[in-house]
Amino acid sequence: MLNCLFITDSYNLCGMKTLDYQRKCITLQFLIDNINYYFIQRMKTYKLVNNVLGWVICIIASAVYLMTIEPTASFWDCGEFISSAYKLEVGHPPGAPFFMLTANLFTQLVSDPTMVAKMVNSMSAIFSGLTILFLFWTITHLARKIIVDEGKEMAMGQLITIMGSGVVGALAYTFSDTFWFSAVEGEVYAYSSLFTALVFWLILKWEEVADKPHADRWIVLIAYLMGLSIGVHLLNLLCIPAIVLVYYYKKFPNPTTKGTIIALLVSFAIIALMMFGVVQGLVEICGYFELLFVNVLGMPYNTGVYVYVVVLAATLIWAIWETMQDTVHPVRLKVSFLLSIILIGIPFIGSGYTIAIVMSAALAAYLFMSKKLNVKMLNTILLSLMVVVIGYSSYALTLIRATADTPMNQNAPSDIFTLRTYLAREQYGKTPLLYGQTYVSEVKRTNDGGSCVAVTKEGAPVWTRIDKKSPDEKDRYYISRHDVDYEYVDELSMLFPRMFSSDSRHVQAYKEWANIKGEPVKFNRCGETATVMKPTFGENIKFFIAYQLNFMYWRYFMWNFSGRQNDIQGHGEVSHGNWITGIKFIDEVLVGPQDDMPGDIINNKGHNVYYMLPLLLGILGLLFQVYAGKKGIQGFWVTFFLFFMTGIAIVLYLNQTPYQPRERDYAYAGSFYAFCIWVGFGVAALVKLLERYAKLPSVAAATVASVAALFVPIQMAGQNWDDHDRSNRYVCRDFGANYLESCEPNAVIFTNGDNDTFPLWYAQEVEGIRTDVRVCNTSYLQTDWYIDQMKKQAYDSKPLPISWNHSDYVQGTRDFAYVFPVTENMVDLKTALDFVRSDDPKFKKIPGISQSFDYIPSKKLLYKVDSATIVQSEALKNADLPYVQDMTIDLSSKDALGKQELIILDMLQTNNWERPMYFAITVSPDQFVKLDPYFQQTGMAFQVVPTRVKETVYSINAEKMFDNVMNKFKWGGVNTPGIYLDENVMRMCKSYRMLIFGKLAAVLSQEGKNEQALQVLDKCMEVLPPENVPLDYTALSIGEFYYRLGAKEKGHKVYAELAENMMRNLNWYFRLTPLQFASVMDDINTDLYTMQQVLRVAKENDPELLAAYQEEFDNYRIAFSSLQKE
DSSP: OHHHHHHHHHHTTGGGSOHHHHHHHHHHHHHHHHHHHHHHHHHHHHHHHHHHHHHHHHHHHHHHHHHHOOSSOOTTTHHHHHHHHHHTOBOSTTOOHHHHHHHHHHHTTOSOGGGHHHHHHHHHHHHHHHHHHHHHHHHHHHHHHHHSOTTSOOOHHHHHHHHHHHHHHHHHHHTOHHHHHHHTSSSHHHHHHHHHHHHHHHHHHHHHHTTSTTTTHHHHHHHHHHHHHHTTOGGGGGGHHHHHHHHHHHHOSSOOHHHHHHHHHHHHHHHHIIIIIIHHHHHHHHHHHHHIIIIITOOOTTHHHHHHHHHHHHHHHHHHHHHTOSSOOHHHHHHHHHHHHHHHTTTOOSSSSHHHHHHHHHHHHHHHHOSSOOHHHHHHHHHHHHHHHHHHGGGHHHHHHHHTTOSSBTTOOOSHHHHHHHHTTGGGOOOOOSEEEOTTOOBOEEEETTEEEEOEEEEEEEEEEOOOSSTTSOOOEEEEEEEEEEOBOGGGEEESOOOOOOOHHHHHHHHHHHTOOOEEEEEEETTEEEEEEEOOHHHHHHHIIIIIIIIIIIHHHHHHHTEESOSOOOSSOTTSSOBOOSOHHHHHHHHSOOSSOOHHHHTOTTOEEOTTHHHHHHHHHHHHHHTSHHHHHHHHHHHHHHHHHTTHHHHHHHOOOSSOSSOOGGGGHHHHHHHHHHHHHHHHHHHHHHHHHSOOOHHHHHHHHHHHHHHHHHHHHHHHSTTTOOTTOOHHHHHHHHHHHTSOTTOEEEEOSGGGTHHHHHHHHTTOOOTTSEEEETTGGGSHHHHHHHTSOBTTBOOOOOOOOHHHHSTTSSSEEEEOOSOSSOEEHHHHHHHHHOOOGGGGBOTTOOSBOOEESOSEEEEOOOHHHHHHHTOSOGGGGGGOOOEEEEOTTOSEEEHHHHHHHHHHHHHTTSSOEEEETTSOGGGSTTOGGGEEEOSSEEEEOSSOOTTSGGGBOHHHHHHIIIIIOOOTTTTSTTOOOOHHHHHHHHHHIIIIIIHHHHHHHHTTOHHHHHHHHHHHHHHSOTTTSOOSGGGHHHHHHHHHTTOHHHHHHHHHHHHHHHHHHHHHHTTSOHHHHHHTHHHHHHHHHHHHHHHHHHHHHOHHHHHHHHHHHHHHHHHHHHHHHO
């Protein structure tokens, strides 16, 4: 079209020629006008079809997601995100303020609190549909560039090919496992995916108009969206390399390998400057202003923040104004630009001033030594930085709401210093990436006064607000502590360390994954030579490839484009969570026999097969793009670096340890997005193959290829629907409420993890369920900010009974106390706590050790119980009062108590039985502070009672628990026919079957309450039906007590199904290869034990069942024993 317009311009000179020439020109103009009109009409047709079809695909995707969303909160972080969005509270670091603002807007559309979660989930669904829209437009844009030659008309076959590519690629991503999972819950990943899709599409829009005036406005818009995306998730920054490559290829028509590498290095530098410069450096500069105005000038808190915002805004406006003058003043421009960069914080990477001074000096030298500056580029940079800061300013919400001290106020980032810590996610610790420790590494130690002490470096100061002695005292910050950086023994460190965790479980997994033998390394340990077996660099790389790349990325990739064995989270077992193809002979090699597979595989809704079709289509598309000429190879590198940065680069950065608490495929959704671009190009590849080898006309080839390829996303939709449909599932909300209903009024319940904390927060914060109960997370209780919050009123819950002052537990003070018995006698609990709390130096000295430590002076503590107080507080039933006794807390197995344990003991002492205290049944035993002998179960919680009940019939409060289970608890629709229970929910349901129903029935039976025991068993089978929650070892007690209570038919039904499941499993296990067999040894042991218990009970109660399985079981047992001896 541009060529035609150029010829038209030449025709305007025809008036200067001869009459004959003018006639020819008139004829030429007529032809050009018709060609231009034809081209314009074709482009209009293309744009119309492209827009309409894009929105149709978007509507389809949105409809699918809206039909399958969870109607309430989901597990993991969803309950917290929904709660923080509903009331604009402060979630976990680094926060998601823009997500909160947008989600809060959606919650305003409903008045019923029970609909809030559904609205936030709907937001994810709609944003995911929009992501599919931009993916469609991205594919059609890239396809048009290489299918249609510039200046030539678009044939009908080409139009069908382009649209077919867009439809197939977009729908493949629509129905992909990972993206669909995030699209139906209230988490940040759906929103983050929308930002990724949008900014990538926008750089392609810029590419179309890059040569036109004001084209850089697209770059500025991209920068603004990236600033906003920081307030959702930092994943969007990983698009920068792909964006830079698009920019480079457009601005340099003849790109070179060297130029491409330089462009990529520049893009990596931009990511680093954004993550560690803008995101963290900006608040560091703001901190200097705050110290100046508060500590030096004596002004109120946050004055420096307000001044900084004004100065930064004024400087940026000044600098931009300088770039827009007709006559540029060089000095003013350079000074204003330099000040803008410094004030934004870009040079302030890391702690300290060295890097900042060097980078600022280098920038100043470049600016003032350059004879000519590209003013337009400086203008674009300044505008982009300004809009990034505007987008990033959503974090002002975090500061404002933290200052308001909302009930959920994680890390309490109410000033600029705590906000910096919050943004840097410092509570999660540091992970070595390029060089660092291995799992055998030790901290350097030196002999100091006869003691072997760790070698440390003083890190950055931690500025904290003073504890005011009076309201009139001026605001001021002080250095409460310095970060401590430990130095590690050099000989035990290595480059690119992938195996760095010294956790015993992780170490064992490292050895299994990499088959580690190691090499002996000697080093100096306080003057003595020590030797350890350090893993070799080759073994380090082997773990990286086998676990981090293969298991934690490639496995997820193949889930999405090949098939998935089941949704059970695995750790390398042949039966859990592997990728499959659906092609029998391949899968037999990968994951064992495909006939008579265990129910956990064949009946699992997460068992999905795509026959590798999406993968093969994507590979075809990749090859098509690579071999599509210059534009094709350029498009390939752009797509590849989007794929790499949002996939493998994340693997490199995360450096994950074994035994992750959940599957992490959601982190790599951007990588799967990029691959779906190639899946779309697979249609174009098929068209080319059909034209070349089947000799089909272009329209026929395009139609056949598009229709045939469309069956790929249809197959994915059919396979994935049942395990992504969360409609009618209320498990998270109901289980969270059940924890709260397990407690008496005005109680305190200690929790520990995401799934026994966030659902409770959601129930209270959003739906207002049992707000009299205070939820106290023991993981957070290690921090001063959380203890401060626990000492405040929250809704109907009074402050927790904590006697310690802020100065007693401020971070860096009494983070732990050693258990060092200086006496063999039992010490009173209050005396021991006062001993630890004291600042008297003589209480910090341990005999024989020169250093000072906080410590507990005895391994046994005594908490005296007053019977009169128990009567008044009704902590026990009257019938149980004679059993009240002083509590002995035995710390013999503990070396130290963490801050959270000290605070729990202080609460126990201070509370004096006024408020009921509970531990959720899911809390790890190492958080019990050795109080578990006094735990009495009331449902989903253990109540701390003043009598030793462990391993007695009183370990369960049968009356309360029966009332809770039968009348109060809800079960989230688990018994709905066909409902999908993912692995996490399934595991919970099975645990509750055993830990709640089984234990309660046992106690009721022991108390002679057989009718109630039967009611409990029937309730279990009703709310946790075997068709939805398959029977395994957790059902042993259910079947046994049916037999004991005379309900033999029901017992036989449970045990017959249970035995069938176990024998089916064993039959499959014993057909595995030796290597596969070794991976499921624990499962085999479990199933053999389960079957043994079934036959034990059947021997007494069900001879028919015994006869049916005894011989076969004996064969498996004997075979397994012989294999173990080999």
